[in-house]
Amino acid sequence: MTQKQVEHKKIRVGVLALQGAFAEHIILLNTLPQVSEAVAVRNAQEINQVDALVIPGGESTTMALIAERSGFWPALQEYVRSRPTWGTCAGMILLSECVTSGGTLKGDQKLLGGLGISIKRNAFGTQKESFEAGLHVEGLENAEKLFPGVFIRAPVIDEILEKADVQIVATLQRDYGKTPKGTIVAVKRGHLLGTAFHPELTHDSRMHQFFVQMAQEWIASH
Numbered sequence: 001m002t003q004k005q006v007e008h009k010k011i012r013v014g015v016l017a018l019q020g021a022f023a024e025h026i027i028l029l030n031t032l033p034q035v036s037e038a039v040a041v042r043n044a045q046e047i048n049q050v051d052a053l054v055i056p057g058g059e060s061t062t063m064a065l066i067a068e069r070s071g072f073w074p075a076l077q078e079y080v081r082s083r084p085t086w087g088t089c090a091g092m093i094l095l096s097e098c099v100t101s102g103g104t105l106k107g108d109q110k111l112l113g114g115l116g117i118s119i120k121r122n123a124f125g126t127q128k129e130s131f132e133a134g135l136h137v138e139g140l141e142n143a144e145k146l147f148p149g150v151f152i153r154a155p156v157i158d159e160i161l162e163k164a165d166v167q168i169v170a171t172l173q174r175d176y177g178k179t180p181k182g183t184i185v186a187v188k189r190g191h192l193l194g195t196a197f198h199p200e201l202t203h204d205s206r207m208h209q210f211f212v213q214m215a216q217e218w219i220a221s222h
């Protein structure tokens with residue numbers, strides 16, 4: 001095997017399976033050649049058996065409550081501190097530092113943090129305001145082909161707090177309701193990735209490939 005192949009051996013990816021759209025992530029990840037296995041993760045023992053973690057869409061407050069009540073929260077906090085983790089929608093909320101709602105800080109939301117951003121939950125309104133938007137995603141394979149961003153009761157990044165090392169990965173290409181063109185909907189910070197949209201609900205696996213490659217590179221260099 002070449003040096004590059006040795007550095008990027010296949011990885012075992014866990015998907016947090018406490019609530020939300022975890023099955024769709026597992027199905028899509030299991031189609032990728034660079035993934036040895038994608039599995040559901042529900043406790044401290046299972047999380048320590050995966051090389052990278054996806055926190056799916058769903059309800060962020062519900063996921064946090066289940067993790068706390070089952071005693072899983074400390075292990076989850078420890079994992080995301082140093083291991084490759086991707087939060088989609090509710091998952092990105094959990095990886096944010098704080099949640100604002102129309103500018104006011106909502107201190108009651110339990111968060112894992114790490115992405116160095118503040119989040120506005122339900123930024124586009126209720127379920128009926130859900131939509132699909134073509135997105136230009138930095139670093140995606142065939143980036144000239146827009147990625148189908150599925151937004152369901154989605155948050156947006158309200159502010160980048162750690163400007164030195166947070167990279168903008170995707171922004172809205174036009175206004176959506178009161179949410180203006182240029183609003184940030186995906187960011188990357190070290191071993192962490194956050195997307196406000198749901199790649200697992202599309203047949204386009206490029207975002208999952210992007211995360212797996214990011215995780216492999218992180219593992220190879222740490």
Ligand SMILES: NC(=O)CC[C@H](N)C(=O)O
Nearest residue numbers: 057058059060089090153
């Ligand atoms: N599709 C989703 O994950 C919705 C996120 C949810 N509205 C929350 O604030 O946690």
